[in-house]
Amino acid sequence: MEVIRKVAIVGAGLVGRGWAIVFARAGHDVAIYDGSAEIRAAVIESIRASLADMRETGLVDAIDPVLRRLRVVDTLEAAVAGADYIQESVLERRDVKQAVCLEIDRAMRPDAVVGSSSSGIPASAFTEGCVNRARFLVAHPVNPPHLIPLVELVPAPWTDAGIVPWLRAQMEQVGQAAIIVRKEVDGFVLNRLQGALLNEAWALLEEGVASAADIDLTVSHGLGYRWSFMGPFETIDLNAPGGIADYARRLGPLYHAIALARRDPAPWSEALIAKAEAERREKLPASDLSERSAWRDRNLMALVAHKRRTGV
Amino acid sequence: MEVIRKVAIVGAGLVGRGWAIVFARAGHDVAIYDGSAEIRAAVIESIRASLADMRETGLVDAIDPVLRRLRVVDTLEAAVAGADYIQESVLERRDVKQAVCLEIDRAMRPDAVVGSSSSGIPASAFTEGCVNRARFLVAHPVNPPHLIPLVELVPAPWTDAGIVPWLRAQMEQVGQAAIIVRKEVDGFVLNRLQGALLNEAWALLEEGVASAADIDLTVSHGLGYRWSFMGPFETIDLNAPGGIADYARRLGPLYHAIALARRDPAPWSEALIAKAEAERREKLPASDLSERSAWRDRNLMALVAHKRRTGV
Structure with a gap:
């Protein structure tokens, strides 16, 4: 071709x-x-x-x-x-x-x-x-x-x-x-990864472990830093002296315990959606959604320019 | 105080x-x-x-x-x-x-x-x-x-x-x-969110859906862009015309289906860890791990400086 x-x-x-x-x-x-x-x-x-x-x-x-x-x-x-x-x-x-x-x-x-x-x-x-x-x-x-x-x-x-x-x-x-993506799985790879994180985020909100705003901060001021230039495997590969295998042996049991606690996933209920919606609308009225989307796009452009400069 | x-x-x-x-x-x-x-x-x-x-x-x-x-x-x-x-x-x-x-x-x-x-x-x-x-x-x-x-x-x-x-x-x-974090849950919030994404990443690798390098790219050149300045709830709030409730109603069923497919989580097996380790070590020999960690820290510093300039 x-x-x-x-x-x-x-x-x-x-x-x-x-x-x-x-x-x-x-x-x-x-x-x-x-x-x-x-x-x-x-x-x-x-x-x-x-x-x-x-x-x-x-x-x-x-x-x-x-x-x-x-x-x-x-x-x-x-x-x-x-x-x-x-x-x-x-x-x-x-x-x-x-x-x-x-x-x-x-x-x-x-x-x-x-x-x-x-x-x-x-x-x-x-x-x-x-x-x-x-x-x-x-x-x-x-x-x-x-x-x-x-x-x-x-x-x-x-x-x-x-x-x-x-x-x-x-x-x-x-x-x-x-x-x-070698197999036609639901959500392909990107939405499966996003969905896994979202499902946990919604569950934490439902259980009252943290507010939606605090869950968002955990990503925007924590996890998202490394993920803006490294994937999850490289991140853990650099997070233990012996690399990914060392990390997996140390922390695998914790992550398995977390997965076992989510064996009975409920759909995002209307009550839960209303809770998240109420928190978001208090922070950002519906009338400001499109202005905030423009803010997001400006920040995406600035990040793309930054990544181009730093070569990652 | x-x-x-x-x-x-x-x-x-x-x-x-x-x-x-x-x-x-x-x-x-x-x-x-x-x-x-x-x-x-x-x-x-x-x-x-x-x-x-x-x-x-x-x-x-x-x-x-x-x-x-x-x-x-x-x-x-x-x-x-x-x-x-x-x-x-x-x-x-x-x-x-x-x-x-x-x-x-x-x-x-x-x-x-x-x-x-x-x-x-x-x-x-x-x-x-x-x-x-x-x-x-x-x-x-x-x-x-x-x-x-x-x-x-x-x-x-x-x-x-x-x-x-x-x-x-x-x-x-x-x-x-x-x-x-209002309750003492395993992994608190940060490692629960990271763990949810990691568990899905390992499962996709195990099933042969994608390589570890491609799963990493999905985050470093896809999901991680928005997450470097917005959390998962704000991301979906801006991803449907009617905000988070609109998004949750449209895509909730897909994400629930994804969760239902992971009801029997296996620990990360030794064979799976060896597979990820082999792929990572081919890309980055163990002797280069500390140099790559220094690369990560330089990129983190550059990102922090960028976020400070753009105010996000």
Whole structure:
């Protein structure tokens, strides 16, 4: 397979627009399609605003060269026809993804590759009926993909074996960090790890061990420091004189005891959700959510610039 | 209770030395004692080296004013006698902590407060026999405490109720971020959260879902970005249009399914530990562990300086 030169973006919500930035800033030509004429009309201005924010933080040098590589098209066929790689980012619903993938399947070059931004539905659940189903897989980003580089590549059982390493290299070439998820497990890797920590956080809140704000502080002013540049295995590898095996033998029994205490996991109940909601809304009124999201994105950009400077 | 002016450090390993920096840079007088004459002889030079590293990153302005507030003493009594606050950081073993706390108990002012750096043993397990047991609690830092500010305050059932909010304010005054753990649960909050994520990481490795390196990337280039300045609850609060309740209702079922799949947690087996060890040692030979730890500390310092600049 060749390197990617032409990319199609199908679905231009937040995720799709982020992907468009990823590929265009790396020098690829990007054709963008969305089923909504309203979204199509607003795409370029929205991307221009994101690029302006990124330029302020030093994450891109110039906006216009990136924008010149983007074009918005009025049909899915026009976007997909010439593409080497197609990134599908439509609504996270099995029936919607299935219908769109069948459309992509009819319009794509048979040697193109299709990555789905699906965050939880495996490719086998919505690509079985595609003629070119061996060319489809999940390529799940973190939101927004132009700031957080991780992408989970999750092949379906029928995905061509050569596609996964090829797409990993292509993703790295455009500045993403791709991992390979070898089995179609619920939540893939990222949301399983996040879910494990969230489930424990909700349980501690429910039991009154700590407030939501204090649980948040434990991560934002404690655990999250190392995790912003090292994963959990490297963290523990450096946390005992003899490395990870030494650490695992010392602390494994404690962590096993913690796991044994959570053998009967309850769903997050409405009462518990109301408790967390009340605490959060006291700290941040619902009317301030979007302003706080902009604060988050500014901090993400500053962190990306910092990580680029320090090379981690 | 008054503000802290005089601090005693009992146990001057890595953690105790970090605490000495925390209190001395905030302007407190710090008396340091360790049971090992060898460690006592080396404490000041070791702290001077840490401060020199911190000055390079802009985290302290001058070394000598901090060092002048430190004195190393030859007996536990000499360290503890005049102290408003005593931070105990001896070996994490119940019998050792119990013996040292009894010594502290005999030497302390009855109105002083004693915080133990215990990372997992609750204060009730080693302070029951102390005359002043109402003045003892756990104040568990992350390592190293002069770089990562989080401290878990965990009172024993007999700790005076007024001490916890007082110590929280005192910790904030010296630049730490204190949380209150209301019950003496295994692993407190920090290691329960870390353990939940670790247990899932080890399970994914065991099942062959992903390599240890890819699981690490998922955190270092994905989840860890937001967690370096926001906790898990704030993260999900900003991840759905309607805030945390909206997010919990949409994604709760997925996370519950993930928890249900882990109802029979196995200990980290020797075979699994060997697998992780083999992968890590291929990436980082054992002989490079200490060099890589220095790399981690440089990155932590750079991150602390970055967070200070951006105010998060």
